[in-house]
Structures are given as structure tokens and as C-alpha cells.
Amino acid sequence: MFESASPPLVILGVGIIPLDCLYYHEPGASEPILQEVPGGTITNALCALAALGNCEPSLVGVVGDDDAGNRIVNHCKNFGIRTDGLRQKPHGVTRHLRIDLFPRPDVPGEQKVLREFEERCIASPRDIKLGAWWRNALPKLDWLHCDATAKPVQTMVQQAVSAGKIISFDFGRTARWGMKGPLEILQHVAVLKTNRHLLSQLLGSAESEDGACLFGRFPALRVALITDAANGMELLWKSNATIQRTTRAPYPVPGGADALGAGDAALGMLIHCLGMTRELWWNGNAGFTETFATEILSQVSAISALCCTHRSACGYLLHLREQGKSLLDALAEIRKNSHRTAYEK
Template sequence: MSTAVLGQIARDLVLLTEAVPGPGGTVDVHRRLELLGGKGANIAVTLAQLGARPALVGVVGDDETGARLVQRCVEDGIDVRGVRRRRGTESALMVDVVTDDGQHRYLEHVPSATLLTGDDLDPLGGLVEECDSAVLQLQQPAAAVRCALGMLRARGALVVLDGVLEDESHREPVVAGADVVRMDAREAELWAGRRIRDPEDAARVAADVLRLGPGLVVLAVGDQGDVVVTPQDRLLLPQVDTPVVDTTGAGDAFVGTLTWALTSGRDPVEAARRGCAAAALTVGRPGGRPALSPGAVEELAATITPSPLG
């Protein structure tokens, strides 16, 4: 069986430089990378590197960039039957400027036509019959997400949500239909509508999310780690102390690895430990593209010790 991933597909341009210039200034770029990117594609690449069979559902333009992105997906072992090439639009572009101090700035050009619509989900019907799990990346419009969710629930697939919907009126109904919810620190505060002070506070927010229906909620808490809440557990998985070059893509690696581990039979806490390990292995590289293997993930996950929360 395979995992469907609904989400963004983009060209990633990563620029490594000493510093960001001020108005009228110039700095040299000492390294440039051009990659397959976007959260949906990054999650699918993560799954493929770990030995899963991901199918990507998303939109690229009918430009040369779109053709290259689809070809790269194929080379990465990703099923592209669900990728729509939208006539008359440009493919999305992400520019990631990384300075020597480890800070990054993002510039994004995401044409509205590169977002999913209900019509784009036609191929999902066939893919769902082959999938036992799916990741819904919530940067997509609420209507498309809810349409996909309905199809997946009817199939009985494991549904993992990544992020939070921009449209507040759809947030709770979508979460109620999911099995797993993962939010980064910014998304968790957007959901809560307030600042989250510490892991204990995050655990309370996660417990509120859990009451809507999911069986597992994972919230990132700044540089302290990830809070994992299930009906049985409230735990903090500490952030792994590894060299950080660029945090881009860490959350995508977490979500892809979490899904892989759950579908491989790991319990929720063990799956989240592997997600933390994958994120730590990704931040040591520039850009959002991971470079993972099951062995490396398992080895690092074994060093992560959960701490109980009240």
C-alpha cells in the first residue's frame, strides 16, 4: 500500500550568503541550490527515501519548470498520477536565503492557480483505492481539503494533517475527521489564538485538539522540542542537539517520517520519536530537501528520551 500526499509543489532556489544586504547593497552568494520543493513534495520525498510508496497530489504550471518538477518527482520514486499541470500558469517558486549565522528568509511566489481545487482531486479517487494513509498539507484551500478528507474517510485511510487551515470556520470540522494532527510552533499559536508559553501550555492546547477526534496530536514548542499527546500520554520529546544550517524542511521531514512510522506499525510515541530524528537530520543541510535513510532515523531516534508532562 502507499501514502497519498496532498500539498504544494514548487521550485526551491536556495541561496547561501554571508549576510543579507541593506537597501542598495550587494553581497556575494557563495552557494546556490535548485531543488524540488514545496511542503507536499518534501513530505513525499521523505516517504520515498524511507522506502514508502508515496503518491503526490498537487499542481504545477505548464511551464518548463513544471515539467522539470514532475520529472524530478518521478526520479525520486514518487507516483505523479495526481499531479495536475495547470494550463496558463507559472509553477510556484520558493527562494530560501540562508546566511552564515544560520538565519533564513523566505520569498515565495505561489500563484493562486497552483493551489488545489475540487476538480483537481479526480485522480485521487483511483489513488485512494491503493492508499492506506494520506497526508493533507493545510496550505491548500479548505474546500479542496474537505473534499479530499471525505474521500479518504470513506476509504478508511489513516489521515495525517500537517498545519492549520487559514479559514477558521473549517478548522474544527477538518481536525475532527483526522487521525493525526501535527502543527509547528507558529501554527499551534494560530490555532490557539494566543501565545503558547511552554511545553505544559502546549500540552493543554494539544489536549483540546485531541478532544475533537484525533488519536495523536504533536505540537512543536520553539526550540524546546515537540509535545506529543494521545489519550494515554502527555510527553515532551526534546529537540535533538545537532548542528543547524537551515531549518527549512524540518517539519516536512517530521511529518513524512511520522506517517511512515505509523504505517509501519510503530505506536504513536515511537513514531513521533522518529519524526524528531528525521527533523534533526534535515536541519544540517541547506534547503528543504531531506537526505534520510531508515537506519539513520532509527539510530538517532534511539537517543531521544521522552519526558512526561503534567
């Protein structure tokens, strides 16, 4: 675990929290193996951040008061993620069967699984209850990341903005599902103002040369091209923590791209990409090495630019890995074919 003289970054993530049921093939096995893991971009990202160290992550959302919900809560606690704001709603359904990594006719029972996927739903962030836990959390909070746009989330955003906290969004949701939530939120709150000192610590810029920053041990992270294909923003992190940006957004952003705040957009895309990269935490903290993190995050644009959805991007990466390609070779192939969707391949 990374030792730092600086206080840990306190980050709170709010979003949809399913329990994903994924099939994968063990070499030589006659039957596919079912693995159940907490899913959703925000959960994945917080697990990765917790593994990086010098971070106090908390998860906010709604899961069912059932075995699947209990499994999610326990998994998060095992990763060092606080769950004070995680509500377990009676009769809530949290199991989200996600068998869309790749069409596999050879997988026994695939049709049954697909039907079950269609019949189930996910507990909604609309049921988040803001109470004492939120009043206690807000003063200590450094960064709020949102992967949901329900009314309780908008309230959290407004109060966090007023308190001068870093705010970031998963903007990909807007383009993928036709939702206007993040844009509506931006229209209802003041222009997001990033805490520049904290951002400097996070990126390890000239203002934080002592290396006591969250990603200070990963120099490659300072030169990472991060692309959000959904809203068309490209950010280039340079060693001096300045950000260059080009836009090719398919829809107008209120106030133009600059209204987002370069720092806020960068943080949002970082956690968005961390969440997409399931392999960062599938093997637990022990498997999260500096080399692997540097490789995957310094080339994270290849994953994010692949296509319009998290699932097909992750699925295609896993598909290539199952074929025996190394991580870097798989990323290179994804980047080469990034103009096509995973299912076209």
C-alpha cells in the same frame, strides 16, 4: 532498500508544490551556488518516505506547465513518487524563490532575488481536479496527508474519512498564516478514526514484532519526542506504541485535543517533521542511511520546536551546519535556544 514481507504503505500527499531556489556556499568558492529543488513540506516528506522504503507515495497538487513544473515532476518520479494526481496548469507559476534562510549581505544579488521572490506566486491547490485518478487511488489508499486546505482537498478528506483511511494534517499552517482551514475541516468531518492495526505496523509495536513495518529497522523512532510548536501538542512515542500528550494550544481545538485522534496527530507530526528536514533527501537515496535517519528523527523535536516557521527552522539548522557544527551539535544548540526565533539569533 528495506525488505519487508508486509505490503507497502500507500500514502498520498496533497499540498503546495513550489520549486525552491536556494543559495549555499561551497567552501573556498567565491560565488554562492544556486540549487533548485522541489520544495514544500509535503514534497520533502514524500521523498524521505520513499527513501525509507516499503512505501508507495503519490503527490497531488498543481504545478506550472513550464520548465520549473517539469523539473518537479521528473524529480518526484526519480524518487519513486507517483504523480498521477499532479496537474500541470498552463501558465501556472511554480518557481518559489526562497532566500530567507538567513540574512546574508555578502551574497551577491541578494536584493534582486528578494524582489523576484515578492513578484512570483505558486500554482494553487484550488485548481486540483478530482477525477478518474482519485477514484482509482482511494480504494488502495492507506494514508492521506494534507498540507493544503482548499475545497478539493476537503472533498478528498471527507471521502477518505468515509472510506476509513488514515488522515493527517500539517496543523502548523493554521498558526503561522492565520488560516482556519484544518480546524474547519475537522468540524465538517467525523472524528478521525485511525486504522489502529496499520498504525501498529507503522510504529512497530507489540502487534508487529516480526519487524515488517515501515520504520521497524529504526528502533530509535519508537522513542521520539515530536513537538509541533505551532499548535502546542507534544506526543511521546513509547516502545509499546502508546502515546502520551500534553497540550498548550494557543487556540481551541474542536472537541478538545482528543478529537484529533492521537494516532492521526502522531502521523501528521511525523510527516511534518520529515518534510522540514531537507537534508534527508538532498543527497538522494544513497545518502539516506539508517544512522542518519535515526539521529535526525529521534531528535526531531529540536527542529520542530525551534520557531514558528519551517523555513527559519531549516535555515538555522543549515546555518549551523555551514559553520562546521555536526548534525547532533547543531540540534543541541537549536534545542537550547528553542524559545527564540532563528532571526533573533
